Each structure stands twice: as structure tokens, then as C-alpha cells.
Amino acid sequence: MSKVTVVGAGNVGATCANVLAHKDLVKEVVLLDIKGDLAKGKALDSWQQAPIDYYSTTITGTDDYADTAGSDIVVITAGVPRKPGMSRDDLISTNAKIVNMVTSSIMKHSDNPIIIVVSNPLDVMTYAAFQTAGLDASRVFGMAGILDTARYRAFLATELGVSPKDIQAVLMGGHGDTMVPLPRYTTVAGIPVTEMIDEERLTAIVERTKKGGGELVGLMGTSAWYAPGAAAAQMVEAIVRDENRIFPCCVHLSGQYGLKDIFLGVPVKLGKKGIVDVLELQLNEDEKALLNTSAEHVRNVMDVYKKM
Numbered sequence: 001m002s003k004v005t006v007v008g009a010g011n012v013g014a015t016c017a018n019v020l021a022h023k024d025l026v027k028e029v030v031l032l033d034i035k036g037d038l039a040k041g042k043a044l045d046s047w048q049q050a051p052i053d054y055y056s057t058t059i060t061g062t063d064d065y066a067d068t069a070g071s072d073i074v075v076i077t078a079g080v081p082r083k084p085g086m087s088r089d090d091l092i093s094t095n096a097k098i099v100n101m102v103t104s105s106i107m108k109h110s111d112n113p114i115i116i117v118v119s120n121p122l123d124v125m126t127y128a129a130f131q132t133a134g135l136d137a138s139r140v141f142g143m144a145g146i147l148d149t150a151r152y153r154a155f156l157a158t159e160l161g162v163s164p165k166d167i168q169a170v171l172m173g174g175h176g177d178t179m180v181p182l183p184r185y186t187t188v189a190g191i192p193v194t195e196m197i198d199e200e201r202l203t204a205i206v207e208r209t210k211k212g213g214g215e216l217v218g219l220m221g222t223s224a225w226y227a228p229g230a231a232a233a234q235m236v237e238a239i240v241r242d243e244n245r246i247f248p249c250c251v252h253l254s255g256q257y258g259l260k261d262i263f264l265g266v267p268v269k270l271g272k273k274g275i276v277d278v279l280e281l282q283l284n285e286d287e288k289a290l291l292n293t294s295a296e297h298v299r300n301v302m303d304v305y306k307k308m
Helices: 011-023 036-053 086-109 122-133 146-159 199-210 212-220 226-240 285-306
Strands: 003-007 028-032 058-062 073-076 114-117 140-142 245-254 260-271 274-278
Touching: 003 011, 003 086, 011 028, 011 036, 011 058, 011 226, 028 036, 036 058, 058 073, 073 086, 073 226, 086 122, 086 199, 086 285, 122 140, 122 245, 122 260, 122 285, 140 146, 140 260, 140 274, 146 199, 146 226, 146 245, 146 260, 199 212, 226 245, 226 260, 245 274, 260 285
Parallel strands: 003 028, 003 073, 028 058, 073 114, 114 140
Antiparallel strands: 140 245, 245 260, 260 274
16 A cells, blocks of 8 residues: 545644654655645645654645545545534534545545545544445444544543553444443453452543543644544554554444444454454443444434435
């Protein structure tokens, strides 16, 4: 694989492109935005960083989809953030139009790319991109779980005073308040987290994780970008290196966990063909109930989209 396109040169897209360049994974990263000069400026700034941080990946900014031709992987971060007074339906309508336009434009210039969606509301925007792209379901999926588990692991690392490197976690469901963290599958250097932290504190950390995005908006007045951009780049890395990493991703379910025709966050194996395998965990009754509640919430948002 030699070419990755990132659509949207806002904070998340620019961070993703910059992190990818630092990883030195591919020959070229294209950063595309309707504001062409913004994309060109951020790309040029990143390219001028290359001699300092020692990477060879060229990074190019553009507003022309022709420059994305032959992309192996496309990361879609384009869309508007929710503004005061904007309903969820308004956000879905606006961003679905953007994601559909971006996807169809990409498909005109690249034959069989892998598409990673980062735009919100994530689960439904991934569904929209999948419908528009006409690609196999293994090649269109969304980034949410890696970011959500990263927040969860960061909070646990702070609480326990340990390195975040040693914390492993699984998280499922929709991206938002109905996500399903699974403490039973959370370990610290292989030790179950439940042996290291009491139930009350763990519950508080889970709740903080669910509202992780909102906490950052409250602090900064805008949504996060460092962790989301890096999370999308980590997915690209797993694909390019064919690592078969196990990550929670927003994917098309066709009967797994008893759910069909829905995009939802579950653990998958990620490699050069995209979603290599969807892993089915043996959930207990409480966990199943939480996952079904999350799926119901996502379906409600999908229904809004389908009626548009």
C-alpha cells in the first residue's frame, strides 16, 4: 500500500495525516478539504516537519478529488460539529450529505479502497458511507471504539498510577452515552482490573468514559482531535502492516450478537483486507442487555437518516 487520503483538514483530519506521516508507513498522504488552501497549508507545515522528525512520507494538500486517485485507504473526517441550537436530526442531515458526497467523489477515482469513517454521528455516517460506496462490508467501517477504549484506559492509568501501556480493554456498542465498556474484559498487565480497583470507582470511570467527548467540549469549546486523529492513524497502520490487530471498530453486523443490518462497535481483527474477522464474545445477560440497548439507540438514529 502506498497512498492514504484523509478527507477533512480540520483538527482531527490534520492530526491523523500528521501522525500517519510520522509513522512512515506509506509513500504519500493526501490531505483534502473544500478549503484547499487550509489543506495545502497544513500539509506543507507537516512536510516541513519531516527533516526534523525524520520521516519520508510526502504529505500533499488539495481540494481536488483527482489528486486522491489510486488511494489504498481513505479516512473520512469531514463534517460539521454540533452547534448550539442544532438538533441531532439537523446534524445527521448535514453530515450525511457531506459523507455521501465525499464517498461518491472518492469512488470515482479509486477502485477498491478501504474507507474508515470518523465523522459523527459515527455509527450512522458509517452506514451512509457503506451504502454510497457499494464496497464489501469488510472495507467500510468506523473509528470509535479505539478512541473510547483509549479514554477508558487513560482514566484507569491515572487512577491506578500505572503506565497506560499495560492496560487492555474491550468496549462495545454505539459511540456515545450508550457505549458498553466491559470491565470483565479489562486487565492491567494481565491482572483483572476488578482486582485492582473497587466497583464504585470503576463505575465512575466507566461513566466518565461515556461522556469523554463532552468533557473535552466543555473544557475547550470544541471537540477533541489529538486522540481521535491518532486512533484513526492506528487503524491505518494495522491495515498497511497487515497486523491483524484486535480493535473495537464500528462494523456491519450480519447476525453476530443476534444483530443484523446495523453498524455497531464490536471487537474485530483488522488487517490488509480491512475487517478480517468479527469476534463474538460470550457476553453475560447484563452485557447483552446493554449492547441491545445501545443497538436500539443506533437504530433510532438510523431511522432518522433513512427517512431523509
